Amino acid sequence: MPCALCGDIIPTEVARCPACGAWARRRDFRAIGVAVFMLLGFNAFIALGSGISLLRLERPLDGLTRDDYDATTTARTLAPYADVFTISAVLAGITGVLYLAWLWRAARQASGPRPYHRGWVLLGWVVPVVNLWLPPRIVHDLWVSSGRFSPAGRHAVGGVVAAWWGSVLAAIGLAQAFPSGAASLAEARFSVHLGVAAAACQALAAALCMVTVFQITRLQIERPLAA
Structure with missing residues (x-):
């Protein structure tokens, strides 16, 4: 396995890199960070593609009148996008x-006192109400x-984290509000705009999360590990 810091090949039975002395758990942490980073990028590209595809529906709808509008055809057109948002939610769950797992490792080797028990690194995402404010603080x-x-x-870090979490909640x-059909032309146009906004928020949330993963991983592998 190549060392995450110097690139030297390290035998699997060796705990530290013979060239730079990096610990094996640091290599593993970097590997998890890279995997999360790539999955988040995949999420961002799917959301971006969905938003661009939805934008292409806006021009045909602008050329329609109430007499020309066909609700059945529009429902068939919008239904796949509702499925895409469902698939995106499943992919986001896997990610x-x-x-x-990456966040737990980062919290375990982080330095300095924590204002909360380490168990909240996981529980904070599933406990109702708490999961609205604790994850970005962590x-x-x-x-x-x-x-x-x-x-x-510190203010810049807070701004990035706040923008990321706001994008997550908005996405x-x-x-969830994106409909699978529209009874009128006005509702169809609103649905398209809603879908574009949802896709944009998803892409932005994934991109900003990539920034947090990259920066935290980089900082932790460049400094001595916590005891």
Whole structure:
């Protein structure tokens, strides 16, 4: 296996890199981070493709009148996009499982005191009400504690995490509200706009999450591991 820090080949039975001394658990942590990063990128590309495809429906709808509008045809056109949002939710769930494994490892080796028990790194995502505000705080604390930041840097980290979490909540709400049909032309146009907004929020949430994963992983593999 190549070392995550120097690239030297390390035998599997060796705990540390003979060239730079990197620990095996650091290599494993980087491997999980890379896997999460790639899955998030796949999520972002699917959402982006869905949004672009939905935008192509806007021009045909603009050329229609109430007399020309066919609700049945529009329902058949919009139905696959509702399925795409369902598939995206399943893919996000799969990505989330690996993301939580990465987050648990990051929390285990993070330095500094934690304002919450480490079990909340996992429970914070499933406990109702708590899961609306605790996950971004966990990510923010892990990011800040993984490196040395100036006050301006801390504010920048907070801005990225807040934008990511806002995009996540907006994407979930908009995707749930996306209809599979429209009885009128106005409803069809609204559905298209709603779908584009949902896809854009999904793509933005995945992209910003990629930033957090990349930065936290990079900072933790570049500093000494916590005891």
